[in-house]
Amino acid sequence: MTAKKYDHKIIEKHWQDVWEKTGIYKAVDFDKKRKKFYQLVEFPYPSGAGLHVGHVRSWASMDAYSRKKRMEGYNVLYPMGWDAFGLPAENYAIKTGIHPSVTVKENIDNFRKQCKNLGLSFDWDREVNTTDPAYYKWTQWIFIQLFKNGLAYRSEVPVNWCPFCKTNLADEEVMADGKHERCGNQTEKRMQKQWLLRITKYADRLLSDLNEIDFSPRIRIQQENWIGKSTGSSIKFQITNSKLQIEVFTTRPDTLYGSTFLVVSPRYAKKKLLKYIPDKYLRSVTKYLEECYSVSLRVESKQSQLGGHPEPSTCHPEERSEEGSHNEKTGIDSGLKAKNPADSKDIPIYISDYVLDEYGTGAIMGVPAHDERDFAFAKKFNLPIIGVIDGGDKSLEAYAGEGKIINSGKWDGLSYPKDISSILSDIEKSGWGKKSTTYHLHDWIFSRQHYWGEPIPMVYCENCVKEGKSFFTEEQKKGGNEEMKNKNDVILEGVERPIESHQFNNWNPVGWYPVPESDLPVTLPFMEKYQPSGTGESPLANNLNFVKTKCPACGSPAKRETDTMPNWAGSNWYFIRYLDPNNGKILADDRKLKYWMPVDFYQGGYEHTTLHLLYSRFIYKFLYDIGVVPTSEPYAKRRSHGIVLGSDGRKMSKSFGNVINPDTIVEKYGADTLRLYEMFMGPFDQMVVWSQESLEGCYRFINRLWKAFNEKVGESSKVGKSSKELSIKLHQSIKKVSEDLENLKFNTAVATLMELLNTWEDEGVISKSDAEKFCLILAPFTPHLAEEVWLLLCDRKIGTDKNIDSHGSDQRKSVNNPCKSYSVHTQLWPSYDPKLTVEEKITIPIQINGKLRGTIEIDRDKIDDEKFVLLESKYNKVVQKWLAEGKVIKEIYVHGRLVNFVVR
């Protein structure tokens, strides 16, 4: 009997329908018999371009992982949803003239269909959509809780403004040279009041709790760097003839005596020093500041854009682009002097853009002898260089290493870094300053002036402003929400707090009220025109029906906030909603949360290592603090995968013409081929390049499998037996595939399956029970083929051509119970017999002086007999020749692995 060609079009569609009808991938809440396993993959932004092969790589691989987990008896939750708010949807809509609500729906339908065509085992009953009012009701609810707990506040922050288009721009729309991506005009930075989230309050916990979760080192280190904690001192310098003090942050308080000048950032100078500058200096200082502010290119770091730093921090961007320009310092003497608290010497105060306004206090003490940047600055402005740590040649370069402390009064004789802690306490005792910690992490700008996002559920009441009324009590205004504060104090006990930073001082919630929770959601109104307003406000500002409302406090006419949330808002907490997607009363049922959380395994791309992962951890921790979720961390384990590049090695992009559409692959080769290939391409965490030829290799493999299962399985009536070699190979494969899947080594798992088929083809017929085992370990990788083969194996009699011919006929359509053992995916994962993973005859390589000279075959039961093995080794002809070359001075036998003779 010759099998018909494997017809993926009919077979894959058939089983997808059967799976949907029988619902075998549904997760069961509160299942007590099975252990829960929450497998999460990042949900996509459903773009008009459809699924990317990168999505398939992640979802198909984790689908295999989930399928194995199910077969191992876990109650697996593997959900999918749509992150559909955001700028791309809005831009696409502006381009096509079709409303985003329409295109988003179409795109989602397409994505869902594509997922189903791939046979991914998502639990579709739990699908979520961030643009659904029933969903974003809770996104808004979370915002209100943040506000009530003092974690959402308003502050002036810079926005990218295109004067030509009269609109605010997202950072992605501004090109590296500061020009607007679409119109090519130079953009500006404008100050605008925005909502910010106080993520900095959680910096310490976000950092320390990394110890409790399983993140791969690369992800973990990046998160640590992003939070960027450094400890040291904040030291106060008294400005001479003034009550004013300048507070600086330093990680090297031991070099205090070596501080020969202070430097403040341009913005610090503008805000705090300008009125004290002596007339003589005022003109040059003003000129310098103007220089700094005249250029407003997109030169800030990524984090400062996201984190909200009020103004450009550099004066000379053109120098920035060149290598080594960092050493070319600019700056100006302010004419002011300050007293070094340690030795009471007066030192000059300079203004320079090499001091970052957004880091620390925006002011530093210059220690040219021990800091490279200060050294360059001192050289340029002819400032004294005093060495206070022994070492290096301070006339040539700064010395940042360790050493004995010198020229430092009472600290002489101590050494850095050994005595740093006693120096820290001495500084505190002397009243010069205090221990301090700073963070790289900044508060999170949460306002967007765009239409396609969740409306921020806040109301602004002019009347209340007149009366000075606010949502918060006077006491709360002083210290934030007391309850919240206490909570954090408990958690942060013994942990240093961030220094009071000037950027937190603008919070004035007067007149602002959250929309009453009973009125949620604040629905995004349908608008025909959602182009930018032209004033820098959100397009929603043009919709008076939306804007006009009543003050929740006094009932006077009031205005709604028209800014919307960033696209991160919906993705911060989506994994919670999967647990209870239709709950209208609360975020998610408490019991369900307790059953499923935390996410056991979160898998996604490296591009989300810092922002999404950190933001969602922050929001989750906040929800934990207010008692909404049961654990303090959302994800128990996180791994990331590499991206899929086009066959030319470049990123897939329409403009390169190297985009692979999964649909055409599925159509021509089938979903199983695509899935298998994407797992086989290369190591999961590495970048991989698309290769059509390799894909076809996987297609061949699938057809060969089909042929073998049809033609080379022993008839059950005859109780056919596999050859010994084949059985051993099978058991070895079960072991290897199990381990590889667990370790996300999908590529070698697939290779193992290929090896097994190769052996099978060489050895001839396989027994039915061995064939079933093979089918079971195949199931996670090629779920459609495995299901079809399983049916074939269940009853060899229906596995005939006649039956295969009847695909699509009524007989086959009614397969609700096609076979007693349906489905292969609900079977138990096979175990292997350890005895059967070892060959009867073992090949032992023989080395002379570490070089391979021959091999011998040893019976399995003889491998413990060292003397025997060594003796046998010497009978090998070639070995004998080499042994004759000299005297054997050492004989090494590595049990079951190798023999080495050392001959001299």
Added chain:
RNA sequence: GCGGGGAUGGCGGAACGGUAGACGCGCAGGAUUUAGGAUCCUGUUUCCUCAAGGAAGUGGAGGUUCAAAUCCUCUUCCCCGCACCA
């Protein structure tokens, strides 16, 4: 500059310190076919050789070891992240 990860055939990549190159692609030869495609078989690190057998070989230089792609030191190059972070 700092941090992280790499470098293995023609290509993608395998290798608990123990037979380097699994598996796949590609290529070569053969079979089948009217032909093409598909499929199957054989070979395929390089060099010497009909072969048997050798020699060299995991970016480079040293070292540890009976034995190193793997561990250590130095070094070159590549990728990723952060970057005037005090």
